Amino acid sequence: MTKKKQGNEKQTGINSNEFDSAISQICDEKGIDKDKVMETVEAALSAAYKKDYGKKSQNIRAEINKVSGGVDFYLVKEVVDDTVREFVEIELGEDEEKNTTAKKEKKNNKEKINKKSEKENTGKDEEDEKEYLARFNPERDIVIEDALEIKKDAKIGDIIETKLDSQDDYGRVAAQTAKQVIIQRIREAEKEAMYDEYKEKEGEVLSGTVQRMEGQNVFVNLGKATGILFPSEQIKGENYRIGQRLKVYLEKIEIDTRGPGIVLSRIHPEMVKKIFELEVPEIFTGTVEIKAIAREAGARTKIAVIANEEGLDPIGSCVGQKGTRVQAVIDELGGEKIDIIEWNEDPKKFISASLNPAKILRIDIDEKDENKKAIAIVADDQLSLAIGQRGQNVRLAAKLTDWKIDIVGENKTTDKNIEKAEEILKDKKDSADKKEENIEKKDDNKKEKTKEKKTKVKVDNKNKIATDK
Numbered sequence: 001m002t003k004k005k006q007g008n009e010k011q012t013g014i015n016s017n018e019f020d021s022a023i024s025q026i027c028d029e030k031g032i033d034k035d036k037v038m039e040t041v042e043a044a045l046s047a048a049y050k051k052d053y054g055k056k057s058q059n060i061r062a063e064i065n066k067v068s069g070g071v072d073f074y075l076v077k078e079v080v081d082d083t084v085r086e087f088v089e090i091e092l093g094e095d096e097e098k099n100t101t102a103k104k105e106k107k108n109n110k111e112k113i114n115k116k117s118e119k120e121n122t123g124k125d126e127e128d129e130k131e132y133l134a135r136f137n138p139e140r141d142i143v144i145e146d147a148l149e150i151k152k153d154a155k156i157g158d159i160i161e162t163k164l165d166s167q168d169d170y171g172r173v174a175a176q177t178a179k180q181v182i183i184q185r186i187r188e189a190e191k192e193a194m195y196d197e198y199k200e201k202e203g204e205v206l207s208g209t210v211q212r213m214e215g216q217n218v219f220v221n222l223g224k225a226t227g228i229l230f231p232s233e234q235i236k237g238e239n240y241r242i243g244q245r246l247k248v249y250l251e252k253i254e255i256d257t258r259g260p261g262i263v264l265s266r267i268h269p270e271m272v273k274k275i276f277e278l279e280v281p282e283i284f285t286g287t288v289e290i291k292a293i294a295r296e297a298g299a300r301t302k303i304a305v306i307a308n309e310e311g312l313d314p315i316g317s318c319v320g321q322k323g324t325r326v327q328a329v330i331d332e333l334g335g336e337k338i339d340i341i342e343w344n345e346d347p348k349k350f351i352s353a354s355l356n357p358a359k360i361l362r363i364d365i366d367e368k369d370e371n372k373k374a375i376a377i378v379a380d381d382q383l384s385l386a387i388g389q390r391g392q393n394v395r396l397a398a399k400l401t402d403w404k405i406d407i408v409g410e411n412k413t414t415d416k417n418i419e420k421a422e423e424i425l426k427d428k429k430d431s432a433d434k435k436e437e438n439i440e441k442k443d444d445n446k447k448e449k450t451k452e453k454k455t456k457v458k459v460d461n462k463n464k465i466a467t468d469k
Helices: 002-012 016-030 034-053 095-118 125-131 144-150 172-199 269-279 281-285 314-319 321-332 347-354 380-387 389-401 412-468
Strands: 060-064 071-080 141-143 159-164 205-214 217-221 226-229 245-256 259-265 288-296 300-307 337-342 360-365 373-378 404-409
Touching (some): 071 144, 245 269, 269 288, 281 288, 281 314, 288 314, 300 314, 300 347, 314 321, 314 337, 380 389, 389 404
Antiparallel strands (some): 060 071, 205 217, 217 226
């Protein structure tokens, strides 16, 4: 009999060491804070206690003793008086009376709400506030007089906790309730922990594995979470396969009811910068700085770099020995071409370098011009190279320098433009002269016609007078 009793005690009691190790294991697996898990278990125990031994309206708090492993339960009540609660004499004996009271209360609340909407802006705000005070609930509230007997310095709004009898035997429903609370709370804590972790990594490049593909959307496993790569954020012409490892840029993270939504990108300009930081130690330490980036994902990227240390070649640092460093970046971006130029404070030199690989003869700019327009003069055989395929080279150079760039040929193009301009001006001048001549002729014709008319009238008048005589 004694042995059997001891066995039962072991089943109902809580071993603090085993409990603590179980909690630690959950925290390590889920990556969540231990205090949050403890709060979750305490909430589950209080829900189970209320289910079997408490009342629905009660506010019960559970507290786990970390040393002994025992659980204490407390009935929590708020200190109130007639200024914050409405006192109504109701007998809460039988279930029927409770239901009737609840129905009456619901009906009265509806009537009061209708009255309140009718009395808006009538200057009776204080009376309305008194009418709609929360009703006193003896299970959750305690009057100030009773509270002072328990706690001498009690005041309105204080919380009074009364210790309840501990229970070891719980029914199936209570156990199920506790299980659901624990699962739900741990999921919420896991989502929050995941959000906090990846929110700090926003704007960084992460390594991931392609987990699955739904339509054109690619889901990438980042370790503790899964991010989504939308079609608009994918490099054009790039193909993905399940299990493929690739680097992605964490563009933004949002939290919703389903969990953290991690939006990834492969086309963001900052992705190039972050990969260079991984491949080039000088950029990571700050001795070489990337000042500007212009990118057309999948095709070409231009970056402007500057050395913050004397005697250091910024372009050479980025290219690496035999081009190993820049080649590693190119391979990571699926063969995207990368032009590295040296940043310069002089706009002319910077614009000239940005149009690399074309050789620029001269840059004409007006630094006072707010529109920031620049004209790049190149040799005729360098014209197509400066413009690039479908205007890509000059377009990226404009993005990089933040100047509007026009490419003009040295000889033929400029001569033709000048000739055309002269011809247009000559034609305009000739047409203007002709218009003036035509206007003068019209005026002369009008004058002659008026003279002829006047002479004719005079002759007719003379002939008429002679005939009358």
